[in-house]
Amino acid sequence: MTEEQICEKLQQVLKPGRYRHTLGVADTAERMATVWHVSPAQARLAGLLHDCGKEAGDALSHGPIGARLACTDYGVTDEEILSAIACHTTGKPHMSTLDKIIFIADYIEPGRDQAPHLDELRKLAYEDLDLTLLKILKDTLDYLKASGKEIDTRSLDTYHYYLHKHNSEN
Numbered sequence: 001m002t003e004e005q006i007c008e009k010l011q012q013v014l015k016p017g018r019y020r021h022t023l024g025v026a027d028t029a030e031r032m033a034t035v036w037h038v039s040p041a042q043a044r045l046a047g048l049l050h051d052c053g054k055e056a057g058d059a060l061s062h063g064p065i066g067a068r069l070a071c072t073d074y075g076v077t078d079e080e081i082l083s084a085i086a087c088h089t090t091g092k093p094h095m096s097t098l099d100k101i102i103f104i105a106d107y108i109e110p111g112r113d114q115a116p117h118l119d120e121l122r123k124l125a126y127e128d129l130d131l132t133l134l135k136i137l138k139d140t141l142d143y144l145k146a147s148g149k150e151i152d153t154r155s156l157d158t159y160h161y162y163l164h165k166h167n168s169e170n
């Protein structure tokens with residue numbers, strides 16, 4: 001499918017706000033990719049499709065569901081793209097650079113305005129990928145704790161993995 005065909009299909013399945021968010025993530029991921037030596041086209045496609053399972057799954061499951069839909073409904077066979085879509089909500093230990101870019105772009109794209117530290121994170125995303133990831137995971141876990149929401153083990157595993165990595169490298 002061409003990008004135009006993908007966008008047409010996404011516009012049919014996503015709510016307008018979600019579609020706008022998707023374009024923001026695609027632009028941000030593409031820009032980050034040039035700095036972090038990942039294929040910009042690959043990052044853009046992963047960004048466009050990262051939420052394609054949004055209406056088919058819940059907050060956590062739409063990642064893995066989206067990866068399956070990206071393959072079956074959008075013809076994506078690139079395992080690196082499918083991985084980035086699958087883990088974009090929780091992260092995972094040992095993320096690839098593309099995984100990290102999509103996770104971070106999802107959080108910092110220009111349409112986001114609620115999360116704390118966005119100015120700092122939007123700068124840091126071009127300087128230190130792991131530290132950006134760690135700060136987003138911490139803010140997310142802090143938010144879930146403060147609002148009494150359930151914390152999934154996958155996000156916790158990811159946080160502890162990158163905290164340990166950061167501490168052992170610094």
Ligand SMILES: [Fe+2]
Binds near residue numbers: 050062088
């Ligand atoms: Fe998502």
Ligand SMILES: [Fe+2]
Binds near residue numbers: 025051
């Ligand atoms: Fe998203």
